Amino acid sequence: MERRDRLVDSVLLTALVAASALIAVVTAGFNGPRPGFPYAVVVIVLQLTATSVVVVRRRRPVGSAVAIVASALVQTLVLLAAPDGIADLVVSANAWTPLALSVVVESITERGVPRRWSVRVWVMIGVLAVLSVRPWDPSAGHILNGLLHSAVAPLFALYLSARRRRLELLRERADRAEREQWWRAEQARAGERARLATELHDLVAHRVTLMTLQAGALSLNAPDTSTRAAAEELRSNGALALDELRELVGVLRRAGRPVAAPLDEAPAPPLAELVDEAGRAGQRVEFVEAGESSGLSRVTGRTAYQVVREALTNARKHAFGATVRVDADYRTDRVRIVVRNGAGRPAPGANGSGIGLVGLRERVESVGGTLEAGPDPDGGFRVETVMPARVGP
Template identity: 45%
Template sequence: MEKSRPFRPGPGDTWWLTLAALAFIGLDIALYVFGEPTTGWAGPAAGVTLQVLLDLSLLLLFRFPRLVAGLVLAGALLMLASDLLSPGLLVPERQLTLMTVPTITPVVLSQLARLMDRRTLLWLTAILVLCASRPWDAHWNTTPFGLLGTALPTTISLYFEARRQLLRSLRDRAERAEREQHLLAERARAEERRKLAEEMHDVVTHRLSLMVLHAGALGVVSADEAVRTSAEDIRREGALALDELRDLVGVLRDGANAGPRTLTDGTAGDPATLVAESSSVGIPTELTVHGDPGRISPTIARTAYRVVQEALTNIRKHAPGSTATVGLRYHADGLDIAVENTRAGAPADPALAGSGSGAGLAGLRQRVELIGGRFGAGPIAGGGYRVDAILPAYVPTAEGDA
């Protein structure tokens, strides 16, 4: 059986316990005023004094449950001894109630199920049941009322305590099953990433390598200067694509162990290179930089490079003949990026515009939000388009810690 967690009372528990103690003190005083006094050597107020002292002990129930239980048990034994050996000493011979144990007994027993072990509680209840029901001298008005004031509160409290523990156990099992399901899903995703990495390495890398080799061979054997220049450009871009593909394959292979932060690992490129490439293919692009790039971590720089790269790629695909501006503002809190283009000056090439997956901006948003940044993209007045990103200066990853 699962071990019960210790009960920690809250402010509400303390308040209602205080109110209960005051209510029982008032009840016992009222019984003393309107009933008969005790007649033994201890005086006429001996019975009410004992009851009020036990009522006050109720305030200590949550802090010292065993002490209060012992006091209630001692009070019940004293009342029983008074009835058997010296009638009228602690209990009036004709009292207004049928209670033959301290009046706070039902309240104490109803709370002890949360405060002490079950075996001790059952022993305590058994003794109080004997004191309250008087089976050796059973009466129709004493025995049933004694059982209702002792056995019934314990039974009800044990039922609710067992139900609470069962619900907590079921909740813990559900949470554990959910965690196990999450781990299985993560394992399945890691296996899919591994298979995808193998396919990319075996197929795409092979094709790109052939492209680079053919471009290099064309640059060597061709007599036309323009052809050699174009072939060299193709070879250089293919080599860069191979480097990017190698990094991506590494991310896919290591993603299961490295976690989400691998999306931004690696060496950051220079956005100025991207601007130069954009201008060289017919999209006049202006770069504006404010602040010190050294303020941001390599992880943030890598993400900024990807934002600018994706934005300029989309401009080349969807807005040929336009002009673009790239603004980078470095400050103590991070980096602000703004990539904006004017209205397209020519129709987009259908083959080029349809070559993407359509998930570029969504992937950028996920990448930016993953490191704690904000991302925005949308059309602007005049028919252009704008991509904004606000990145923090530092992300607490293993790379950033280094």
């Protein structure tokens, strides 16, 4: 912006100096100075002196405006004191005054000039207009020439300034309307998300609860030990699915906003159990743990559990047979978990849309953490998350 302002001021300064030079060219002529040349010299000196304040008009808008209008008034008085015919010659060649008055109007309307000074400057411009039209010697030429040099340019500049402010106001209104539209769309999405979460809970929770109850009954009435163990495992997985369903519904209803941990939320199983479970399923997993996980809140613990489980599931599906390494670093204020898997072939029938990682990232961000997932420099895939150690009460 400063570079643009300097360029604009340089153009204005050049234009005003050129307008001053116009009088010298016209009054001097090519065959020597014409009559009235001394008056033209006085006008040129006044113009050049007032033109110099253009370079400080942004820092001193009041002083520069008053100096320019005062100079125009003095020039008009000088020309009025000149003999007949000479003043008309100088005024006809004077393009400085309308240009300078346009600069004045721009300064007092765009630079935050106090109202009392703005009124005073406009009063001076009015006096200049009255003197320029010569009401004591009215004629069509004097009135037309005086208005063109004193009133038309400031009024046109005032119109442009008002139009510019109106465009800025319309732009602000358009931006505000766009923000309001985005906010209404976000509200609609949040409402739809909450509605889908309710339907998901109503449709799935009932069926999973029935399956869990039936598995519990089977574990009590099964005729042999292996069937009872399988039924008990099925019941435990069903109960865990219900817990995870409630958490997912909560994430959908919150729309990604951070929440406090419910007091009755069950803590997540240790990551070691998850790694052991993956090992029993035939997956090669290395688990490295640093620090104590006891300092984690329930929300952070369950989120970390979900991150590792999703990463192990993706590795099992897309890098079948590859070794997976899980690093968990527990600090007093945060926990950092990195899951890496080597390159491997996809499991038979495996496919994925990436939605799991998208939902996982939203869940991590809802507790104030970050999640990064992508190819590992050493080959394979890498998932890393950093979360606050404690969330909620």
